[in-house]
Amino acid sequence: MRSQTAVRKVSLTGFRYVVEARILNMIKWTRIIIFVAIANPILYLLSIGIGVGSLIDSKDGLGGVEYLTFLAPALLATAAIQGMLDEVIFPTFEGFKWVKNFFAMNSTSLTGTDIAGGVFVAALLRTTFTVVIYWIALYFFGALDSPTAWLAIPAAIFAGASFGALIMALAARAKNEDVFMLITGRFIVMPMFLFSGTFYPLELMPTFLQWIGWISPLWHATDLGRFLTYGHQISTTTLIFHLIYMFALLVVGLYFAFHNYTKRLAK
Amino acid sequence: MLISAAVSIAERQANRMGAKHYAGRSHVILERSLVALKSSNWFPVVSGFLEPLLYLFSFGYGVGTLIGDIQVSNGQVVSYAMFIAPGLLATSAMNGAIYDSTWNVYFKLHEGKIYHGMLATSLGPLDVALGEILTALIRGFAYAVGFMAVATPMGLIPSWWGVLAIPAAVLIAFGFASIGMAITSYFKSYQQMGLINISLLPIFLFSGSFYPLSVFPDWAQIIIKTLPLWHAIELIRNLSLGIINFSLLGHIAYFLVMIVVGLFFTTRRLNALFMR
């Protein structure tokens, strides 16, 4: 007998079908997705970037770096993570609980791995769109200051992907959607957003809180992004560590996402 | 025919003004919220008071280190954490009240059909509307007390007038809750409800929680000064810093008008809201 929970190889056709289905679903929300993708960076850059920025820059708190420049890569990575979360959490709940369409898909030849992979890739596409728009906004605000600045785009998507995979794995196991969203929102995403060196260098936080940054993909992507967009100094070891950490998170997250999807479908 | 207790209770109210909309029993809606709190809602409600505190810790200390002190309207110089604490309290009063009076009402109306049950009893639609607003106020009050209990020992509320920030937060919640309820009565779909969230973000970002309005050009300041959250923040900030002058009355008046306008439209739209 075949093990019910074994993670099986992705079949390309099946997986493509899931991606298409997800994208068709997103198209219904095109106007809102585009509106949010454009309005969000503009509002944050004007308010925090310029508002808080003018206070900080007048004191030159960041040693010559403009606050807007400092903030930009962090906002970019945050947008990637948020976009990714929206597109993995809701479809997971919809598929398993609200509409239960995953079970219908699973009764055709699609496996849990196909479905999870499809949802994930569709989410990545949407996130890429959001991040590119965000990056363009940053460019027009003059927040990018290096020829390598475009590399901040893949760096942000990388962070979104690794964190998104992990949350997708957890969402597939959640029993109560409301509680799940509450816990991820209030106890994971919000603290991560506020304490990952997003708004000020991580070193300014008390040492006993800095671990939040170290485990947070947002900090790794932000630090990397600062290196790429304005040449913030980091050592090669740190650079490699950022990449390895996010990669490891991505692999582990995806493994459990595939596993949990397959397991839940077999229930 | 034997007269039941329910009937004699209803008859006692029958000759009062507005008896067809109001049975004088909004407190039972609050009681329902408390029962639900005990049995299933305590976690979201209790954890809700963390949000402004997280912002306070992150911005107050981190960003505060970069910014240093800030000069406020009367020339007083205060730490950045002292500057933003009142803004965060006002914002959380707004967010809580708006959520309670919009999404919460919308869900109970369309998904849970909880109001259908309530309105099949001798309650009137105004009991339900006021009861939900009352619930929002109690929650706003509890969050304000919780916030002050953390912020005051941290030395962020330098003036004794700061005690009045608690009733001020309730007043602010009242204003937002009654407007929120009125707005919900006009909305019919998720897309329309989504507009509420979209419009809250700029209100939150620009109303001066994180910096004095003087960073913006004059024309932008004029626009921001029409926003309710700016009045809320100014009211609470001035009270907690002990800046007492006539402008406070202006801010209070702003919210009184909001309450009256909100309740006026809510009452007018009661049938549209509850008796579809």
Added chain:
Amino acid sequence: MDLIVVKNLVKQFGDFTAVNGINFSVKQGESFGLLGPNGAGKSSTMRIIGATSQRTSGEVLILGKDPEQAGPQIRAHLGVVPQQDNLDEELTCAENLYIYGRYFGLPKITVKNKLDELLEFAQLLDKKNSKVKSLSGGMKRRLTIARALVSDPDILMLDEPTTGLDPQARHILWDRLFRLKEKGVTLLITTHHMDEAEQLCDRLMVMDKGEIMAEGSPTELIKKYSTKEVLEVRFGSDRNSQMVEQLQSFADRLEELPDRLLLYTESGEDLLAKIVAANIHPNTSLVRRSSLEDVFLRLTGRSLIE
């Protein structure tokens, strides 16, 4: 005394007319049934009488009062079981009953003392502290019915009360409703089950497309709109319709259903003999007494259970 009086009642949703000028009245202590196919306007009528929906025009008086002018006072007399359960999913069974009583303004202690009796009525004593979310469909239905009784209503309005109930629970409910009726409670019931209507209702009204097709006691209706007996014959689904023309002249009236033909007559046995004598041989045949089902079919052209 007429407890409920409805005159020229019209209810429109936008351009669509759901209830189109109906008239009826219900006496105190009476048990009144509304029958009709899906979309006939039964629930719309019930909601207007229940003072939770606004009418477009016409006159409605409940206990002499207009529901739009005295909603809370009227609803204090009513126990409402809506077609779709609207229990409070965040609460337990006991809490649902408790808070519902409180909505009526009943003192806490009064309601608390009633809980066990009502839970017993719903056969849910063992689920007292379970969340409503975790109940089965039939259990929710029973709880909704028990909830309607928390205020000791004079008028009980039941919109398809037995949907989702198993046969045993349904019979228990009929029995309990019958006892309430004996105590003088007025019942207003909609249903799709003829046996239920025959069991419970003193008087019935058949509605279709927002209008009243007929009104009277079950026996009156059968007498007026049907013959004494019905002969049901089957020729196999492809042949049934071919036989219609041949059989038409034999019976007072003939109805063609997808799986069988119904021949209305005063004596089924005689009719069958005549048909066989004419060398027509159905695969199966059955003689039975006319029922409300036949009245319904005659009036609405539709079979009741769709």
